[in-house]
Amino acid sequence: MGIDPMWDDLSESLSDLRRCGRLRKLTPTDSRGVRLVLEDGSELVNFGSNDYLGLAAVVGESSPDRMSAGATASALVCGWTRRHQCLADRIAALEETEAAVVFPSGYAACSGTIAALGRSGDLILSDQLNHASLIDGCRLSRADCIVYPHRDMNSLAEVLARCRGQYGRAWIVTNTVFSMDGHLAPLAELADIGDQFDANLIVDEAHATGVLGDRGSGACEWLGVKDRVAVRIGTLSKALGSQGGFVAGPGVVIDYLLNHCRPLIYSTSLALPAVESAIEAFDRIEREPERRQRVRTLAERVRMSLGLECDPVEAVVPILPIPVGQDGRAVELSARLRRSGLYVPAIRPPTVPDGQARLRVSLSASHSDEMVQRLIAGLATL
Numbered sequence: 229m230g231i232d233p234m235w236d237d238l239s240e241s242l243s244d245l246r247r248c249g250r251l252r253k254l255t256p257t258d259s260r261g262v263r264l265v266l267e268d269g270s271e272l273v274n275f276g277s278n279d280y281l282g283l284a285a286v287v288g289e290s291s292p293d294r295m296s297a298g299a300t301a302s303a304l305v306c307g308w309t310r311r312h313q314c315l316a317d318r319i320a321a322l323e324e325t326e327a328a329v330v331f332p333s334g335y336a337a338c339s340g341t342i343a344a345l346g347r348s349g350d351l352i353l354s355d356q357l358n359h360a361s362l363i364d365g366c367r368l369s370r371a372d373c374i375v376y377p378h379r380d381m382n383s384l385a386e387v388l389a390r391c392r393g394q395y396g397r398a399w400i401v402t403n404t405v406f407s408m409d410g411h412l413a414p415l416a417e418l419a420d421i422g423d424q425f426d427a428n429l430i431v432d433e434a435h436a437t438g439v440l441g442d443r444g445s446g447a448c449e450w451l452g453v454k455d456r457v458a459v460r461i462g463t464l465s466k467a468l469g470s471q472g473g474f475v476a477g478p479g480v481v482i483d484y485l486l487n488h489c490r491p492l493i494y495s496t497s498l499a500l501p502a503v504e505s506a507i508e509a510f511d512r513i514e515r516e517p518e519r520r521q522r523v524r525t526l527a528e529r530v531r532m533s534l535g536l537e538c539d540p541v542e543a544v545v546p547i548l549p550i551p552v553g554q555d556g557r558a559v560e561l562s563a564r565l566r567r568s569g570l571y572v573p574a575i576r577p578p579t580v581p582d583g584q585a586r587l588r589v590s591l592s593a594s595h596s597d598e599m600v601q602r603l604i605a606g607l608a609t610l
């Protein structure tokens with residue numbers, strides 16, 4: 229497939245690396261102790277891993293499938309197995325993107341991707357309530373960063389109208405589901421503004437992957453903007469019940485990350501048990517749509533029972549903040565619920581702004597009707 233001219237600058241930078249013999253690529257291999265099995269089945273004695281005591285296979289022995297535990301090296305050295313590639317291919321298929329790559333955590337995926345893509349001379353526009361991993365990515369990048377008020381599309385357009393001309397590339401960075409508020413980002417409006425001002429969207433689907441959309445790929449699918457959001461980051465550690473993070477997008481963006489994104493280059497690749505459990509979770513997301521239907525139905529039920537108002541499109545988000553205000557009061561209410569057998573954490577600053585402490589309910593498809601009834605009754609008495 230040809231490279232979209234939109235990414236000419238990234239592809240030129242990759243060509244420069246190729247010219248000077250520094251282009252890095254992933255080569256899937258499998259480890260058998262100190263032997264490395266290549267894709268064609270041939271074997272090499274492995275002098276590239278950091279498994280100094282030979283324990284990766286030994287501690288992996290106790291796992292049900294007797295796999296090596298850690299990946300023993302970064303993805304670009306010898307920590308990228310055929311199972312990592314299989315997981316990346318599954319993600320790209322679900323996301324309907326050209327390519328994907330997996331990271332040791334969602335935090336690393338968010339911070340590393342933004343730090344790598346936001347280069348000197350670029351502008352990053354970041355929603356005020358973005359997750360810390362996105363904020364840290366903005367801070368680590370060499371781009372100028374402007375924070376716009378939460379979901380305020382007029383302010384965003386205004387900043388871009390004023391500043392866009394001074395920058396090379398512009399990026400709009402947002403959570404798709406805001407983890408402390410249960411809000412959805414207005415992705416269609418963001419994409420319109422992106423088109424208007426030639427700015428690319430980078431979104432963090434951490435709380436949406438597996439939950440939203442008919443196929444469970446997230447909020448971009450749910451809001452019908454999959455083809456308008458270039459770079460989608462997600463985590464394997466929430467709805468997928470595993471560990472790790474991912475980025476899905478055009479092949480050239482993924483190749484660029486492999487060559488410039490520090491957590492991919494300088495951190496040990498995702499552990500194999502996490503890779504296997506994430507692959508199984510993707511199977512289940514495909515085979516068991518009833519899980520996402522269940523949690524979305526519960527979210528609607530609890531919101532309706534408690535009279536929590538929100539946009540109908542947001543009613544299915546399984547994160548429900550119960551506004552409280554003062555920190556002490558939030559802690560007290562959380563303790564009261566605990567005494568009746570319910571764990572609902574109190575969220576205080578700096579996770580939320582001063583004076584906006586809250587209880588945060590997060591629902592699961594595994595909650596029974598009876599449990600949810602107790603939650604509703606408990607919250608109603610506060």
Ligand SMILES: Cc1ncc(COP(=O)(O)O)c(C=O)c1O
Nearest residue numbers: 333334335359361407434463465
């Ligand atoms: C919105 C958001 N992005 C990213 C992350 C980081 O993901 P992980 O826990 O896999 O590092 C989290 C989780 O805490 C999150 O809530």
